[in-house]
Structure formats: C-alpha cells, structure tokens
Amino acid sequence: MSHSGLNMSRRIRRTPYTDRVETHGVRGFSVVNHMLLPKAFAPSVEQDYWHLRENVQIWDVSCQRQVEIKGPDAAKLVQLMTPRDIRKAHFGQGIYVPLIDEKAGMLNDPVLQKLDENLFWFSIADSDILLWAKGLAYGLHLDVEINEPDVSPLAVQGPKSSELMASLVGDAIYDLPYFGFAKFEILGTSQIIARSGYSKQGGYEIYLNGSQLGSDLWDLIWEAGQPHSITPGCPNLIERIEAGLMSYGNEFTNLNNPFECRFDHLCYFGDEIDYVGKDALLKIAQESPKQKICGIKFGGGKTPPCGKPFSVTSEDKSVIGQVTSAIYSPRLECNVGMSMILQSHWKSGSPVVVHTPDGLSRDGIVASFPL
Amino acid sequence: MSHSGLNMSRRIRRTPYTDRVETHGVRGFSVVNHMLLPKAFAPSVEQDYWHLRENVQIWDVSCQRQVEIKGPDAAKLVQLMTPRDIRKAHFGQGIYVPLIDEKAGMLNDPVLQKLDENLFWFSIADSDILLWAKGLAYGLHLDVEINEPDVSPLAVQGPKSSELMASLVGDAIYDLPYFGFAKFEILGTSQIIARSGYSKQGGYEIYLNGSQLGSDLWDLIWEAGQPHSITPGCPNLIERIEAGLMSYGNEFTNLNNPFECRFDHLCYFGDEIDYVGKDALLKIAQESPKQKICGIKFGGGKTPPCGKPFSVTSEDKSVIGQVTSAIYSPRLECNVGMSMILQSHWKSGSPVVVHTPDGLSRDGIVASFPL
Numbered sequence: 236m237s238h239s240g241l242n243m244s245r246r247i248r249r250t251p252y253t254d255r256v257e258t259h260g261v262r263g264f265s266v267v268n269h270m271l272l273p274k275a276f277a278p279s280v281e282q283d284y285w286h287l288r289e290n291v292q293i294w295d296v297s298c299q300r301q302v303e304i305k306g307p308d309a310a311k312l313v314q315l316m317t318p319r320d321i322r323k324a325h326f327g328q329g330i331y332v333p334l335i336d337e338k339a340g341m342l343n344d345p346v347l348q349k350l351d352e353n354l355f356w357f358s359i360a361d362s363d364i365l366l367w368a369k370g371l372a373y374g375l376h377l378d379v380e381i382n383e384p385d386v387s388p389l390a391v392q393g394p395k396s397s398e399l400m401a402s403l404v405g406d407a408i409y410d411l412p413y414f415g416f417a418k419f420e421i422l423g424t425s426q427i428i429a430r431s432g433y434s435k436q437g438g439y440e441i442y443l444n445g446s447q448l449g450s451d452l453w454d455l456i457w458e459a460g461q462p463h464s465i466t467p468g469c470p471n472l473i474e475r476i477e478a479g480l481m482s483y484g485n486e487f488t489n490l491n492n493p494f495e496c497r498f499d500h501l502c503y504f505g506d507e508i509d510y511v512g513k514d515a516l517l518k519i520a521q522e523s524p525k526q527k528i529c530g531i532k533f534g535g536g537k538t539p540p541c542g543k544p545f546s547v548t549s550e551d552k553s554v555i556g557q558v559t560s561a562i563y564s565p566r567l568e569c570n571v572g573m574s575m576i577l578q579s580h581w582k583s584g585s586p587v588v589v590h591t592p593d594g595l596s597r598d599g600i601v602a603s604f605p606l
Numbered sequence: 607m608s609h610s611g612l613n614m615s616r617r618i619r620r621t622p623y624t625d626r627v628e629t630h631g632v633r634g635f636s637v638v639n640h641m642l643l644p645k646a647f648a649p650s651v652e653q654d655y656w657h658l659r660e661n662v663q664i665w666d667v668s669c670q671r672q673v674e675i676k677g678p679d680a681a682k683l684v685q686l687m688t689p690r691d692i693r694k695a696h697f698g699q700g701i702y703v704p705l706i707d708e709k710a711g712m713l714n715d716p717v718l719q720k721l722d723e724n725l726f727w728f729s730i731a732d733s734d735i736l737l738w739a740k741g742l743a744y745g746l747h748l749d750v751e752i753n754e755p756d757v758s759p760l761a762v763q764g765p766k767s768s769e770l771m772a773s774l775v776g777d778a779i780y781d782l783p784y785f786g787f788a789k790f791e792i793l794g795t796s797q798i799i800a801r802s803g804y805s806k807q808g809g810y811e812i813y814l815n816g817s818q819l820g821s822d823l824w825d826l827i828w829e830a831g832q833p834h835s836i837t838p839g840c841p842n843l844i845e846r847i848e849a850g851l852m853s854y855g856n857e858f859t860n861l862n863n864p865f866e867c868r869f870d871h872l873c874y875f876g877d878e879i880d881y882v883g884k885d886a887l888l889k890i891a892q893e894s895p896k897q898k899i900c901g902i903k904f905g906g907g908k909t910p911p912c913g914k915p916f917s918v919t920s921e922d923k924s925v926i927g928q929v930t931s932a933i934y935s936p937r938l939e940c941n942v943g944m945s946m947i948l949q950s951h952w953k954s955g956s957p958v959v960v961h962t963p964d965g966l967s968r969d970g971i972v973a974s975f976p977l
Contacts, residue, residue: 243911243912243913244636244853244855244856244911244912244913244931245855245856245912245913245914245915245930245931246732246853246854246855246856247636247637247855249913249914265615265618266618266637269732269733269855336740336744337740337744342737361617361640362640362734362737363733363734363737363738364737366713366733366734366735366737366738366741367734367737367738367740367741368741369707369708369738369741370737370738370739370740370741370742370743370744370745371741371744371745372741372745373707373708373741373742373745373882374741374742374743374744374745374746374747375745376745482615482617483617484615484616484617484618484640485615485616485617511744540614540615541614541615541616542614542615542616542620543616543620544616559616560615560616
C-alpha cells in the first residue's frame with residue numbers, strides 16, 4: 236500500500252478502481268481533486284505512448300469529479316459560472332466550458348453535461364469548484380443543491396476503443412458524436428457513457444455511478460479488451476502535448492483569462508445572458524491581446540521534466556514567454572511543449588530559445604496544435 | 607527531479623524551499639493545496655519521531671497557504687465564514703477557526719491571523735477556501751479583495767526550537783504565547799513569526815513573505831541549528847496522532863459537523879453575530895450528539911497504513927466507528943489512531959475491535975488525547 240513517493244491516507248482519496256490499478260503494478264500516482272490519478276504503468280511513458288496510439292487502454296480518471304448542480308435555479312447558477320452560452324446545452328451533448336471569476340481569471344475548464352432541465356454535472360479539472368458554486372449559491376440565495384455525487388469516470392482510450400465498447404453495449408456506441416453521451420446498460424445498471432477523454436486517439440468515458448461497481452466494471456472492460464491488446468494506462472504527457480490538451484494548473488491558472496487559453500469562441504458577449512466576470516472579460520476583449528497558449532518544439536536532446544516553467548526568449552534575448560509542460564516525443568524526434576507566448580512571437584514558425592534548468596539554451600520554434 | 611512516485615509539474619507547485627528539501631534527500635512528497643509537502647527524510651518515520659521529540663527540525667510547510675481577506679468588509683466576511691466569535695481577534699494572537707458551509711459541514715480548520723482592522727489571513731488545510739470566500743463575497747456584494755499572497759510558512763519544531771529562534775531574532779521570541787505572533791527582523795526583512803506548528807513538541811512558524819528569500823531563510827536556520835542537531839523533517843504521523851492533531855480530509859470532511867470534531871467550545875450561538883450555517887448548527891446542537899473524534903490504541907502487531915478508514919466494532923460485532931489515521935508508536939509499543947466513534951463507545955477505556963485490511967481483527971480501547 237505504501238507507493239513509492241506518495242503517502243496513502245484518506246485525505247488523498249482512493250478510487251473505486253485503485254485496487255485493480257495496484258494489481259496491475261501502477262508505478263506511482265499523481266493527485267487531482269484530492270484523489271489518486273495513476274502516473275505510469277509501462278516501464279516508460281514512451282512505451283505507454285506508442286501503445287495508446289495503436290491499441291486501447293483503460294484509465295482510472297475518477298479524479299475527474301462531478302460537481303452536481305440541481306434544483307429550480309440550477310440553469311441560472313450554471314450560466315453565471317461560465318461565459319459560454321449554455322442555452323443550447325441539452326441531454327446527449329456535453330460542452331466544454333471555461334469557468335471564470337469576477338476578474339475573468341480562469342478557475343477551471345470542465346465539460347458540462349445537462350442531464351435534465353434542473354440537473355447539471357461539471358466534470359472538473361483540479362480546483363474545488365464545489366466551493367465556488369456553493370459560495371455563489373449561498374450569496375445569491377439560489378434554490379439549488381450542490382454535491383459531489385458518487386460518480387467515478389473510467390476511460391477507454393485508443394483507436395480500438397469503439398470496437399471494445401461496441402462488444403459491451405452494442406453498435407449504438409458508434410452513433411455518439413464527439414462529446415456526445417447517452418445512457419447504456421452495463422453490469423445490469425444504466426450508466427452514462429460519453430465519447431470523450433483526455434487523449435486525441437478516440438475513446439469513451441463511463442461515468443460510473445456507484446463505487447461498489449468499480450472492480451466489476453474494470454474486470455468487464457479488461458476481459459473485453461483482451462482481443463484488442465488492452466493495457467492499463469493513464470493520461471500520457473507526450474500525447475497530451477502533441478494533441479494540445481491543456482491542463483488547469485499547468486498551462487493556465489486564475490492569473491490567465493479565457494482569451495489567453497484560446498477560448499475566444501466560447502465567450503458570449505450579447506445582452507441576453509449575464510455571468511460572473513462579464514464586465515472584466517469585455518474590458519479585456521477591447522484591449523489588444525497580449526499572449527496565448529501555443530505549441531512549441533525544441534531541440535538540444537531530451538528535456539528535463541518541467542517542474543517549474545522554462546523561460547522562453549527571442550533571438551535578441553528578451554523574454555517572450557514560458558514553457559509550462561514539456562517532454563521528448565519519440566515520434567517527432569524533438570522536444571514538444573505547451574507554452575504561453577507573447578503576441579510578438581505567437582505566429583507558428585517563430586524562432587525562439589528555451590532555457591531548461593540543466594543550464595542549456597535550446598533552439599526551438601512556435602508551432603500550432605496538433606504538433 | 608523525477609521523485610519516486612509523484613510526477614513533477616507546475617500544477618503541483620514547488621515551494622520556495624523545494625530546492626533545499628531535494629538537496630537534503632527528501633524521500634517523497636505528499637500534495638496539500640496543490641503544493642508539495644515533504645513526506646519523509648530519515649530512513650523511517652520512527653527515527654524522525656524520536657528526533658523531533660528530542661531536538662529540533664526544519665519543516666517546509668509552504669502548503670499551509672494563506673487566504674488573504676482585505677478591505678472594508680473583510681471582518682464581515684471572515685465572521686460569516688466561521689461559527690467562532692472573531693470580535694476579540696487582534697494583532698498578535700492567532701485563533702483556530704472551524705469553517706462550515708450552510709449545512710454546518712466542515713470546510714476547513716485554519717488558523718486565523720488578524721493583521722489589521724481590514725486585513726486577515728486564514729492559514730488553511732487542504733481545500734480551496736479561496737474559492738469559497740470569493741463565491742460568498744461575489745454573491746453578497748462584499749467590498750473585499752481575496753488573494754493568495756506570496757507567503758510560505760517554514761516551521762521550526764521540537765524542544766530546542768526556542769533556543770534556535772532566540773539566536774536568530776533575540777529573546778523576544780520567548781514572550782510569544784501559544785498561537786501568538788509578532789513581526790521580527792530576519793534576513794533584513796520584517797516577517798511574521800508565530801509560536802505554532804503541526805506538532806506538540808513546541809515550535810515556531812515563519813510566515814515568509816517573499817519566495818525569493820526561501821533558500822536564504824532555510825540556510826540561515828540550518829546554520830543556526832547546527833549546535834542543536836537540526837535535521838530536515840515534516841509533520842510526523844506518529845507524533846500527530848499521539849498529540850491529537852486532526853487533519854482535514856482524514857479525520858473529518860464536509861460530511862462532519864464541528865461537534866463531531868470537538869469544536870463545541872469554538873461555536874458561538876448568541877444573537878450578536880451571524881454566520882453561514884448557524885441555523886443548521888443550532889439544530890444539530892439541539893439533537894443528542896451522535897459521534898465524535900476519539901483517540902484509539904490497538905494491538906495485533908504493526909498496523910498496515912490507513913489508506914481508507916478501518917472499520918471499528920464493539921465486542922458484540924456491531925459497527926461503532928472507523929479509524930481514519932493510524933500507525934505504530936514505538937514509544938507506546940502499540941498502534942495509535944484517530945477515529946470517529948459513536949456515542950455509545952466514545953468514553954475512554956471502551957473496548958473495541960479494529961479491522962485492518964490485512965484481515966486481522968485487533969483488540970483496542972478508545973483513549974483520550976494526548977495518547
């Protein structure tokens with residue numbers, strides 16, 4: 236039980252799948268939303284990467300906790316929390332929603348599922364949105380119940396995931412659009428399955444409602460995956476960066492606004508709806524844009540891990556940004572990264588220099604996603 | 607940089623002291639408030655325990671983040687957030703304050719420092735109180751600024767800590783009452799130092815304002831500690847349990863109320879002040895108490911780690927509680943734990959049986975703190 240590096244305690248919550256993940260020899264955990272997220276299984280992130288691109292993997296992503304907003308004022312509160320117009324949200328289609336504070340600083344970037352007229356789930360990244368929602372609801376006297384339900388997403392990711400899922404729940408799985416979801420019968424229960432996941436290799440997430448079913452669900456998928464060379468996996472840093480999948484806390488924080496995160500198209504500025512931070516966001520929209528998140532490729536041999544941002548300079552040595560996530564890509568045969576880059580250099584192809592903590596200055600270029 | 611078990615990334619923030627902690631050979635990290643907390647240094651938690659009781663240690667507790675509430679409505683918001691009467695709070699004396707939600711569920715148990723009439727710091731346990739405070743302030747239209755300042759507590763803990771601190775800032779350090787704080791000159795800057803810390807062996811916390819001073823402060827204390835056999839350390843599970851120091855997320859969550867956490871004496875029920883959850887708390891106060899956090903001692907050889915709560919039963923085999931933290935104490939020569947126990951068995955000396963995941967049923971007794 237004592238995994239290399241991380242104390243086990245109730246505070247850092249186990250998931251319904253942790254027992255299975257341990258049986259499969261997980262090589263360590265990260266922590267997201269006070270919950271364990273497996274870190275690696277195969278001897279290297281590179282082996283996991285190649286396998287994910289070619290086969291199918293099962294991922295314990297229970298840490299994508301749901302914040303449930305329920306009640307007569309649920310839609311009102313949900314709309315207050317995001318600059319995205321949620322009036323078209325409906326059962327069957329998840330939408331990606333930036334959440335911002337009163338200064339238009341990013342608080343999270345969940346997927347929103349509207350389950351019923353008065354029932355919504357935010358599937359959150361790493362911040363306690365439950366507390367933000369509860370604070371707003373209390374202060375504004377909204378008639379809502381806000382909870383974290385016993386829902387623990389299990390992801391099936393990779394090009395063979397559709398075939399695997401079809402063998403379990405039937406061909407209707409092929410009809411789901413990207414971010415679409417529906418209820419399917421599995422383990423004798425009705426569960427929400429979405430065509431989604433934290434990779435761009437195709438895949439599904441089962442929003443398992445009922446912790447006690449965790450091991451059974453894992454075993455069912457594991458068995459069904461045998462013909463498809465299934466392995467246990469987890470979000471893969473190489474694949475994530477190449478795909479341009481951002482991570483709250485890494486690529487952006489509450490010091491960044493939605494424009495810097497390329498969420499311009501998700502922000503509504505008309506008169507028909509209001510939300511927290513709208514005035515601040517409008518003001519920022521009227522200023523000229525300063526910086527945004529860009530891809531980056533750089534050389535100089537395998538980069539050290541990006542535990543704190545790497546400084547990025549232009550050829551004339553002025554600082555023009557920072558790398559926030561980085562790793563070596565065995566496919567592209569260079570280092571790949573995500574970076575916040577000033578407007579002067581955010582055009583793809585701009586030459587830059589990346590400064591890594593090993594003291595090296597590495598030549599690179601700004602690049603668009605996917606890398 | 608790649609520590610056994612825990613991915614290094616910007617999301618799990620390094621502290622101003624992480625460089626030094628790594629130089630000292632830290633054996634892994636935990637994560638609190640999205641920030642690294644060292645897990646162990648000596649070959650065993652037991653060695654760390656004995657050293658802490660006899661000497662002095664330096665701890666990186668930067669993860670005790672400050673939530674700063676500032677502005678004309680600061681005192682109003684702070685009072686809304688806690689059932690404790692904060693009218694007597696004043697500069698120089700920190701107070702321990704339960705924070706609750708509208709249902710009287712525990713959200714955190716920080717130490718509150720009033721720095722000025724309109725300026726407060728909550729030194730928080732592991733939940734995003736910043737978001738709760740911001741949500742309340744927005745909804746209630748309060749005139750406050752809420753931020754996480756660049757303040758990173760460094761703790762000096764153990765019986766020799768007073769002597770060490772006096773050698774750095776003078777004998778005035780002896781005048782601080784428990785939880786008292788004052789400004790002291792250190793490294794040519796003025797910093798808040800409190801007589802506090804997450805052990806009962808005596809000690810101080812330097813609320814370092816200014817990350818860039820981290821390594822210098824560490825080195826200064828390290829040098830001054832040489833005559834006192836200083837070692838790097840961290841909150842010690844054996845000492846914490848014996849002392850009865852609770853941990854949010856372990857001993858209690860938002861499903862527990864302040865009475866269950868023994869905070870009865872911190873709850874104000876008069877007419878002069880109001881706070882979130884007061885009605886719910888009053889209602890609970892009128893019911894007969896159900897359960898509360900108790901010490902527990904049990905045998906059967908060294909307990910496995912308490913990654914999820916251990917069930918506790920009475921001698922007639924009915925479930926009467928759960929152990930939420932546990933470890934073997936080499937001093938008491940038995941296992942020690944913290945547990946939530948039903949009223950029928952919370953009297954010290956009550957015989958109980960603890961069921962550990964290795965399949966053993968271990969005889970134990972309920973005990974009062976310190977163990």
